[in-house]
Amino acid sequence: MEHSSIFTQLSIIIVIGGAIAVLMRLLRQPLIIGYILTGIIVGPSVLGLIHDKAVFEAYSEIGITLLLFIIGLGLNIGVIRSLGKVSLTTAGVILILVGGIGAVVSLLLGFSSTEALVIGLALFFSSTIIILKVLSDKRELWRLHGQIAMGVILVDDIVATFALLFIAAAGTAGALGLHDIALLVLRGLALALGLFVVSTKVMPFFIKFLAGSQELLFVFTIAWGFGVATLFDIAGFSHEVGALFAGVSLASLPYATEMAARLKPLRDFFIVLFFVVLGENLSFNALQESLLPAIILSLVVILGKPIFVMSSLGALGYTKLTSFKAAINLSQISEFSIILVVYAATVGLVDPQLTAIITLVALITISTSTYLMKYDDALYKRLEQKLHIFERKEVREHQRKRQSYPIILFGYHRGGHEFLQAFREMKQRYLVVDYDPEVIEHLDRQGIRNTYGDATDEELLHEISANKAQLIVSTVNDITVNRSLLGYLRYHNPTAVFICHADGYDQAADLYRHGATYVMLPHFLGSERIGSFIKKHGFNHKAFDAYRREHVITLGKSALK
Secondary structure, eight states: OOOOHHHHHHHHHHHHHHHEEEEEEEEOHHHHHHHHHHHHHHSTTTTTOOOOOOHHHHHHHHHHHHHHHHHHTTOOOHHHHHHHHHHHHHHIIIIIIHHHHHHHHHHHHHOOHHHHHHHHHHHHHHHHHHHHHHHHHOOOOOOOHHHHHHHHHHHHHHHHHHHHHHHHSSSSSSOOOOHHHHHHHHHHHHHHHHHIIIIIIIIIHHHHTTTTTTHHHHHHHOOOOOOHHHHHHHHTTTHHHHHHHHHHHTTTTTTTTHHHHHHHHHHHHHHHHHHHHHHTOOOSSTTHHHHHHHHHHHHHIIHHHHHHHHHHHHHTTHHHHHHHHHHHHHHHOOHHHHHHHHHHHHHSSEEEHHHHHHHHHHHHHHHHHHHHHHHHHHHHHHHGGGGGGGGGHHHHHHHHHHOOSEEEEEESSTTTHHHHHHHHHHOOEEEEEOOOOHHHHHHHHHHOOOOEETOOOOOHHHTGGGGGGGGEOOOOOHHHHHHHHHHHHHHHHHSSSEEEEOOSHHHHHHHTTTOOOOOOOOSOHHHHHHHHHHHHHTOHHHHHHHHHHHHHHHHHHGHHH
16 A cells, blocks of 8 residues: 555545544434544554655644535525624633633643643644534534534634734744734735625626526636635635635625535535545654543533533523533634644744644543534433523523514425415514524525424424414424414413314314314415415404304315214
């Protein structure tokens, strides 16, 4: 294998990675762990298959660039602006408390004061790639806790840029003066202004020509993302920051979603290589010396970050569920933490041994947090009663959720669009409840007020004030769910109009017996016609009674006895 080509090395690594990924899938484990294990196996500690390390590190950087570019394409500036306070506050708490504790612990472990400061800063960062990858896989990127985590890691990116500047200034070589920093700031402002002008004044006209060919649009998208990232790199910033700005500059275009969709398969391939390279960098040569400090520092991150994040979000008025999930999302250090320490070692600020320690901390915390993020719902259920200390009595999220909605729609797939059109024409406030993360993501992107949850969960029904709704529509075709809703309404809101779906006459008859106002059946009265009826008659019980009698006759009196 010493003279194997890059193609051969890549092929063998992909085959090994694919086999381990299948094994992880069979064991119901996160695929990210499989990719990191692949890196360890193909790295110098085991098989030593990677000889062109610079090439694979370039692949890794391409993956990071594509990921951040795609994130920028889908970036909702309004959401980030609305979460600016919570993002800055939470990031500040992590920096002061986790970074401070990390620095103190490092001093106790025998590191110098400079090394302790670098370690504390390294523990502050959370992994953009891990968080966004897991949240995207779980379709929770647009949920509130996902947006909070995203806001915090955007603050991380800003701090990271300045951290590199300070380390360069403090290093033994290549120090930056005030004049150099001022020039860097001016270059950054010039780039940002240029992107703004091009994206708002030029791109809207030029993009129509590009959109005429899918292939041309794909090539242009890659060229724009990599070109802007390179410009930022040349200007003295990281290409990661440039990629993010490149995506943001195109996010307002109507073709941004299509651009992102076409890049995702390419991103996924290179992201796999990023995790492989991360695992490959974990050398076992210094494992004995690195293990104890790495475990101690990992505990600071895994325990400290969630506690401080939950405390911060709880003080800001968020629910314990949102605080818990956001805290779990941030419970690791970043791939940038490794880059930071490597750079600090290069300029002579820290001992090179620190690189092995932080790499091991990254592996431990990333592996642990990936499991925590995957099973956060089950973990929350176990800890829910003990998390009340992180929640204020008056919670802003509860206040939002408990606003009265005259209309609530359960389920969106089966005719939900027609119902929403009717609700809009009635000029009534409405809420959509769905248990499918993909549907929730779609509704979020459309700006439709929604809540993720199970229609059979009475606590959820209480949170959304179902007991005060005037009209409740269920497009869910599960009779058990509709019976449960009817049971709740019969006790808490007997005057509400309840329209639901059934797959057959027997189910319809059963739902009528339980008190349904009207039951939609295939080939009888679909969502479009019932939507028109709702627009015409609103919440009029007498009008629905007439429809109900007509339907009962069709079903047959014997079915209702």
